[in-house]
Amino acid sequence: MSATSITIVKVxxxxxxxxxxxxxxxxxxxxxENALQGMELHxxxxxxxxxxxxxxxxxxxxRTVSETAQMVALMGGRTIIAGMRPAVAITAxxxxxxxxxxxxxxxxxxxxxxxxxEGRREARR
Amino acid sequence: MSAATxxxxxxxxxGDIVAVRRAVREAAHGVGFGVTDTTRxxxxxxxxxxxxxxxxxxxxVHLRRVERDGRGGxxxxxxxxxxxxxxxxxxxxxxxxxxxxxxxxxPGAKRLMDETDIRSDVGCGVTVSVTKWLGS
Numbered sequence: 433m434s435a436t437s438i439t440i441v442k443v444x445x446x447x448x449x450x451x452x453x454x455x456x457x458x459x460x461x462x463x464x465e466n467a468l469q470g471m472e473l474h475x476x477x478x479x480x481x482x483x484x485x486x487x488x489x490x491x492x493x494x495r496t497v498s499e500t501a502q503m504v505a506l507m508g509g510r511t512i513i514a515g516m517r518p519a520v521a522i523t524a525x526x527x528x529x530x531x532x533x534x535x536x537x538x539x540x541x542x543x544x545x546x547x548x549x550e551g552r553r554e555a556r557r
Numbered sequence: 558m559s560a561a562t563x564x565x566x567x568x569x570x571x572g573d574i575v576a577v578r579r580a581v582r583e584a585a586h587g588v589g590f591g592v593t594d595t596t597r598x599x600x601x602x603x604x605x606x607x608x609x610x611x612x613x614x615x616x617x618v619h620l621r622r623v624e625r626d627g628r629g630g631x632x633x634x635x636x637x638x639x640x641x642x643x644x645x646x647x648x649x650x651x652x653x654x655x656x657x658x659x660x661x662x663x664p665g666a667k668r669l670m671d672e673t674d675i676r677s678d679v680g681c682g683v684t685v686s687v688t689k690w691l692g693s
Contacts, residue, residue, distance in 0.1 A: 454575055456572060457571040458571070458572070481563075487582075488596065491658065491662055494659075495659055519592045520596060522596070524663070526668050526669055527661055527668065540632075
């Protein structure tokens with residue numbers, strides 16, 4: 433695995449996509465296609481995008497993530513972004529980035545809790 | 558302000574943006590910036606390097622350790638020989654973009670840094686110089 437590659441793992445009905453620390457533009461672009469294909473292939477209901485390791489989120493990355501979340505929504509899924517570092521959150525806000533349509537979680541563990549709680553609510557319906 | 562050119566990197570395509578971010582991160586650490594300011598500087602560099610690729614295709618960035626009144630800082634100067642920016646004030650408005658992007662690159666980079674200087678010559682290119690000072 434190269435230092436810039438994305439890891440995609442399915443955990444129950446969640447697709448876990450882990451970003452490398454400093455992804456190049458090609459890797460960020462690949463995120464979109466890989467994530468959507470993974471949603472279909474694994475029949476996942478949710479996508480957790482783990483950015484715990486990511487140390488820079490610029491406007492290109494943020495736009496790709498927003499678009500991906502919209503596409504996942506069109507496919508009937510939900511996206512949770514997990515693990516944004518404090519320095520990244522400060523910088524993203526100053527830069528003017530908003531990830532309004534995207535749910536966020538402090539950590540992957542919290543994101544999994546959110547996904548699981550939602551899954552239970554859906555099962556009761 | 559004393560300045561010595563510490564490092565020059567060429568930007569020839571989007572693949573070089575990662576190299577720019579790495580070099581800038583290292584330089585920011587070297588100057589003594591903490592994690593939040595380093596992230597601000599690296600993010601601004603990422604936006605400006607992408608602008609060079611997007612609008613001019615190629616260019617260079619000079620990384621300089623600077624000092625003024627006993628205060629250290631880092632200056633990044635992005636230079637390209639692309640089409641230039643016809644209206645700099647407009648380009649600095651948030652949300653304005655001629656490339657279909659978010660229009661956050663230039664105004665965002667300006668907000669993340671302490672000083673921004675843009676020299677544009679239509680048809681000849683653009684030089685964007687941004688500086689961050691320690692303890693600002």
